[in-house]
Amino acid sequence: MKIAVDAMGGDNAPQVVVEGIEKARDEWSDLEFVLYGDEEQIKKYLKDSKNITIVHTDEEILGTDEPVKAIRSKKNSSMVRAAKSVKDGETDALFSLGNTGALLAAGIFIVGRIKQVDRPALMPTLPVTNSPLGVNILDVGANAEAKATYLQQWAVMGSIYATDVKQIKEPRVALLNNGTEEDKGDTLHKEAFDLLKNTEEINFIGNVESGDLLAGVADVIVTDGFTGNAALKATEGTATILLKELKKALMDNGIFTKLGAAIVAPSLKGIKDMFDTSRAGGAVLLGLKSPVIKAHGAANVETIFYTVKQIYDMLLNDTVNKANTYFEKMNKEK
Amino acid sequence: MKIAVDAMGGDNAPQVVVEGIEKARDEWSDLEFVLYGDEEQIKKYLKDSKNITIVHTDEEILGTDEPVKAIRSKKNSSMVRAAKSVKDGETDALFSLGNTGALLAAGIFIVGRIKQVDRPALMPTLPVTNSPLGVNILDVGANAEAKATYLQQWAVMGSIYATDVKQIKEPRVALLNNGTEEDKGDTLHKEAFDLLKNTEEINFIGNVESGDLLAGVADVIVTDGFTGNAALKATEGTATILLKELKKALMDNGIFTKLGAAIVAPSLKGIKDMFDTSRAGGAVLLGLKSPVIKAHGAANVETIFYTVKQIYDMLLNDTVNKANTYFEKMNKEK
Numbered sequence: 001m002k003i004a005v006d007a008m009g010g011d012n013a014p015q016v017v018v019e020g021i022e023k024a025r026d027e028w029s030d031l032e033f034v035l036y037g038d039e040e041q042i043k044k045y046l047k048d049s050k051n052i053t054i055v056h057t058d059e060e061i062l063g064t065d066e067p068v069k070a071i072r073s074k075k076n077s078s079m080v081r082a083a084k085s086v087k088d089g090e091t092d093a094l095f096s097l098g099n100t101g102a103l104l105a106a107g108i109f110i111v112g113r114i115k116q117v118d119r120p121a122l123m124p125t126l127p128v129t130n131s132p133l134g135v136n137i138l139d140v141g142a143n144a145e146a147k148a149t150y151l152q153q154w155a156v157m158g159s160i161y162a163t164d165v166k167q168i169k170e171p172r173v174a175l176l177n178n179g180t181e182e183d184k185g186d187t188l189h190k191e192a193f194d195l196l197k198n199t200e201e202i203n204f205i206g207n208v209e210s211g212d213l214l215a216g217v218a219d220v221i222v223t224d225g226f227t228g229n230a231a232l233k234a235t236e237g238t239a240t241i242l243l244k245e246l247k248k249a250l251m252d253n254g255i256f257t258k259l260g261a262a263i264v265a266p267s268l269k270g271i272k273d274m275f276d277t278s279r280a281g282g283a284v285l286l287g288l289k290s291p292v293i294k295a296h297g298a299a300n301v302e303t304i305f306y307t308v309k310q311i312y313d314m315l316l317n318d319t320v321n322k323a324n325t326y327f328e329k330m331n332k333e334k
Numbered sequence: 335m336k337i338a339v340d341a342m343g344g345d346n347a348p349q350v351v352v353e354g355i356e357k358a359r360d361e362w363s364d365l366e367f368v369l370y371g372d373e374e375q376i377k378k379y380l381k382d383s384k385n386i387t388i389v390h391t392d393e394e395i396l397g398t399d400e401p402v403k404a405i406r407s408k409k410n411s412s413m414v415r416a417a418k419s420v421k422d423g424e425t426d427a428l429f430s431l432g433n434t435g436a437l438l439a440a441g442i443f444i445v446g447r448i449k450q451v452d453r454p455a456l457m458p459t460l461p462v463t464n465s466p467l468g469v470n471i472l473d474v475g476a477n478a479e480a481k482a483t484y485l486q487q488w489a490v491m492g493s494i495y496a497t498d499v500k501q502i503k504e505p506r507v508a509l510l511n512n513g514t515e516e517d518k519g520d521t522l523h524k525e526a527f528d529l530l531k532n533t534e535e536i537n538f539i540g541n542v543e544s545g546d547l548l549a550g551v552a553d554v555i556v557t558d559g560f561t562g563n564a565a566l567k568a569t570e571g572t573a574t575i576l577l578k579e580l581k582k583a584l585m586d587n588g589i590f591t592k593l594g595a596a597i598v599a600p601s602l603k604g605i606k607d608m609f610d611t612s613r614a615g616g617a618v619l620l621g622l623k624s625p626v627i628k629a630h631g632a633a634n635v636e637t638i639f640y641t642v643k644q645i646y647d648m649l650l651n652d653t654v655n656k657a658n659t660y661f662e663k664m665n666k667e668k
Contacts, residue, residue, distance in 0.1 A: 144520040178563045186478040210564040211571030229512045230544040230561045234568035237545030253601040263594025267587040271579045
C-alpha cells in the first residue's frame with residue numbers, strides 16, 4: 001500500500017510531515033510513502049529513506065490561494081502531483097495538511113468521485129465527553145447546498161467508516177436538526193429524516209441538536225454542509241475563546257493567582273486532552289475513489305502518525321469500495 | 335405604559351417573577367404591570383401592589399406542551415390571557431419566562447405581526463469578549479425555512495433595536511455565512527448578501543462566520559432560523575460542557591487541586607461574568623405589533639429586572655412602530 005503525501009502543506013512543512021511519516025513508516029512495515037515537495041528541503045529532515053520515495057515539485061498551493069484556480073494553474077504543485085499519482089493508480093491514498101478548499105477540489109476533479117455518490121462530504125472527528133473515539137460529523141462544508149439524498153449517502157459512508165476505522169459495531173447515526181422530535185426541521189431535514197429512517201443498513205437513532213455535538217449521543221452525525229459548517233465553527237470558536245479567557249484569567253491576575261494556576265495546571269490538562277483529537281487523525285473527504293485525508297495545518301508529528309493509521313485502516317478495510325458496493329446494490333433494488 | 339406579565343412561566347414562578355417585577359416597579363414609576371397567574375400564589379410573594387394588578391388565571395402552559403395546540407386549547411392560561419390583553423390594547427407589551435414555542439405562537443396568532451413583516455424572528459443577545467453590550471442574533475429558530483427578503487427585514491428590525499435599546503450609533507449588521515468573502519454561501523445567503531448590501535438604512539459590514547459569534551465583530555448578526563439555531567445551540571452547548579469539565583477538573587482532583595481552585599476562583603469569576611448576559615434582558619420576538627419578550631426559564635430577579643428595562647426602552651422609543659414605518663416607506667419606493 002502506497003500513500004501519496006503532499007509534503008509542503010501546513011504550517012511546519014516539510015519538517016513535521018517528514019518526521020510524522022518516518023514515525024509511521026517505522027510502525028507499519030507494509031506501508032510505502034511518496035513524498036511530493038521540494039526535494040532539498042525534504043532531504044534535510046529525512047533520516048532514513050526506507051519505504052519513502054521523494055518526487056520533486058517546484059510549486060506550492062498556499063493557504064490564501066483560490067482553490068479551484070490553484071488546482072488548475074499550479075500543475076506542478078505538491079498537492080496536484082500527489083493527487084495525480086492517486087488518479088493514475090501509482091498510489092492508493094492522498095494525504096495533505098494544505099489548503100482545505102484546494103484539497104477538496106483536487107479530490108473531486110483529480111482523484112474523482114465514486115460514481116454512485118452525488119457529492120463528496122468533508123468529515124472531521126470531534127471530541128466527546130464520554131469516549132476517546134469522538135464523533136464523526138459530515139458534511140461540514142464541502143457543499144453549500146444539499147439534497148436529502150446526499151445526506152442519506154453521507155450517512156451510509158459515515159457509518160461504514162465508523163465500523164471500519166473506529167471499530168464501532170452498528171454505529172449510532174443521527175441527523176443534526178433544530179429539535180429532537182421526529183417532525184422537526186425544514187423541508188430538507190424532514191425529507192432526510194424519512195430517508196434515513198428507511199435506510200436499513202444504518203443504525204439511525206433520530207435527530208440530535210447541535211448543543212449535543214460533544215455530548216457523545218451519536219457516533220456519526222449527518223448534516224448539510226452549510227449547517228454543519230456553522231455548528232462546527234461555533235463549537236471551535238466557543239472552545240477557543242473560552243480556553244483563551246481561562247488562560248488570561250489565570251495568568252493576568254497577579255502572582256497569587258499564578259501560584260494557584262500552577263497548582264491546578266495538571267488537572268486542567270485533562271480538559272485540553274479531552275479536546276485533543278489528534279489520535280482520530282484528519283478530516284476525511286468521503287465519496288471519492290480513494291481515501292483523501294486532510295490534517296490540520298498546525299498538526300504535529302503525533303497527528304500525522306495517527307492520520308497515517310487512519311488511512312491505513314481505510315485501505316486495509318477497503319472502506320471506500322464498500323460504500324461503492326453498497327450504493328450499487330441499493331440502486332439495483334430500486 | 336403597561337406590561338402584561340405571564341407570572342406562571344419559568345422554573346421559579348411565580349416567586350422570582352413577582353420579586354423581579356417589584357424591583358422594576360420600584361425603579362420606574364411610570365410603568366404599570368398586570369400579572370396573569372394564580373392569584374393566591376402571586377399574593378404570597380407580592381409585598382406591595384402599587385402599580386401592579388393581578389388577573390387570576392387557572393390554567394398553565396407547560397414546558398412540555400405542544401406550542402400551537404397549547405395556545406389554542408388553554409384559553410385561560412396565564413400566557414394566553416396576557417397575550418390577549420396586548421391584542422385588546424389593555425396592555426402594551428408581553429413578557430414571559432415560559433414555553434418558547436408557545437410564546438412564539440401566542441405572539442404570532444394572538445398579538446399579531448406587523449403587516450409589512452413576513453415572519454417574526456427570535457433575537458437573543460449573546461455575550462462578546464470585548465463589550466458588555468453583546469451581540470444580537472436573529473433569527474435563532476422562530477422559522478425553520480427562510481427567504482432572503484425575511485433576512486433583510488430582520489436586519490432592519492435588529493438594527494433599529496440596537497440603535498434604540500442598546501444606543502449604538504449605526505450598529506454594524508453582518509450576515510452569518512460559511513465564509514467571510516462576498517461570494518460565499520448557498521443561494522439563500524448569496525441573495526441575502528445582495529439585498530443587505532443594497533439596504534441603505536443599515537450599516538451592513540458583510541459576512542461573519544459562526545466561529546466569530548462571540549468575538550464582537552458585529553452588533554447585529556442576521557441568519558436564517560435553521561442555521562441560527564444550530565450556531566446558537568453549538569455555542570451554548572460547548573460553553574456548558576467546557577465550564578462543567580472545568581469545574582470537574584478543579585473539584586474532583588484531590589484536596590491540593592481544590593486549594594489551588596480556591597486561589598484562582600476570584601479570577602475565574604471573570605469568565606462566568608463574561609458569559610452573563612442578564613443585563614441584556616430576554617430574547618425579543620421582533621416583527622410583532624407590540625414588544626413580546628421571552629426571558630430564560632431559569633432567569634433570576636436580576637434578569638427579570640433588566641428584561642423590564644429592555645421592554646421599557648422599546649416602548650419609550652416606539653421601536654416596533656419604527657420598523658413598521660420603515661417598511662411602509664420601503665414598499666412605497668418600490
